[in-house]
Amino acid sequence: EVELAESGGGLVQPRGSLRLSCVVSGFTFSSYAMTWVRQAPGQGLEWVSTISTSGGSPYYADSVKGRFTISRDNSKNTLYLQMNSLRVDDTAVYYCARDRVAGSARWFDPWGQGTLVTVSS
Amino acid sequence: SYELTQPPSVSVSPGQTASITCSGDKLGNKYACWYQQKPGQSPVLLIYQDNKRPSGIPERFSGSNSGNTATLTISGTQPMDEADYYCQAWDSAGVFGGGTKLAVL
Numbered sequence: 001e002v003e004l005a006e007s008g009g010g011l012v013q014p015r016g017s018l019r020l021s022c023v024v025s026g027f028t029f030s031s032y033a034m035t036w037v038r039q040a041p042g043q044g045l046e047w048v049s050t051i052s053t054s055g056g057s058p059y060y061a062d063s064v065k066g067r068f069t070i071s072r073d074n075s076k077n078t079l080y081l082q083m084n085s086l087r088v089d090d091t092a093v094y095y096c097a098r099d100r101v102a103g104s105a106r107w108f109d110p111w112g113q114g115t116l117v118t119v120s121s
Numbered sequence: 122s123y124e125l126t127q128p129p130s131v132s133v134s135p136g137q138t139a140s141i142t143c144s145g146d147k148l149g150n151k152y153a154c155w156y157q158q159k160p161g162q163s164p165v166l167l168i169y170q171d172n173k174r175p176s177g178i179p180e181r182f183s184g185s186n187s188g189n190t191a192t193l194t195i196s197g198t199q200p201m202d203e204a205d206y207y208c209q210a211w212d213s214a215g216v217f218g219g220g221t222k223l224a225v226l
Binding site for chain 1: 122151152154156158163164165166169170175205207209211213214215216217218219220
């Protein structure tokens with residue numbers, strides 16, 4: 001069974017840092033690109049970042065570029081999101097998801113259960 | 122940056138057909154997919170590559186994409202289908218629509 005489990009969320013002050021982890025099982029992690037998506041309380045989904053199988057050429061949303069860094073450790077089946085210079089509007093549930101790609105199509109399946117990040121003083 | 126627009130809400134009677142639209146510039150030239158999210162749960166993939174259903178997704182869910190609009194159609198809508206629905210595309214970055222709350226009244 002494919003499983004993704006996020007951790008590392010919590011309460012952090014503005015301008016602080018946090019690192020999220022996503023441990024996966026049930027599939028060959030190194031064969032799939034991976035993605036982070038977030039959802040602010042009561043709001044819609046927002047794509048955050050995507051990383052390739054090797055870790056090169058990551059993509060970032062403009063809202064997090066220069067502050068967040070996506071990475072992966074294929075030996076540990078783990079995806080990371082290092083979040084620096086956090087702002088109040090980064091408050092959200094952060095989901096990791098497995099990428100599926102076919103030509104120019106890209107979709108996310110499945111998703112983890114999410115981890116809540118709260119940025120507040 | 123690329124944008125996708127969905128109606129905030131759609132209402133449907135049980136057993137009827139619900140259609141949820143997703144609009145974007147030349148969206149038909151890209152691939153659209155759809156997710157369902159129920160309260161307190163993670164999103165679940167419903168449709169990918171415009172009109173393909175993952176295993177385990179009921180046949181009453183279908184998708185289409187042409188011109189500037191992708192459409193999720195739910196035939197014979199059931200009360201359990203009441204949820205938020207999101208479209209998504211890829212344009213050198215991930216893009217989600219704002220979401221549509223489906224009410225089954």
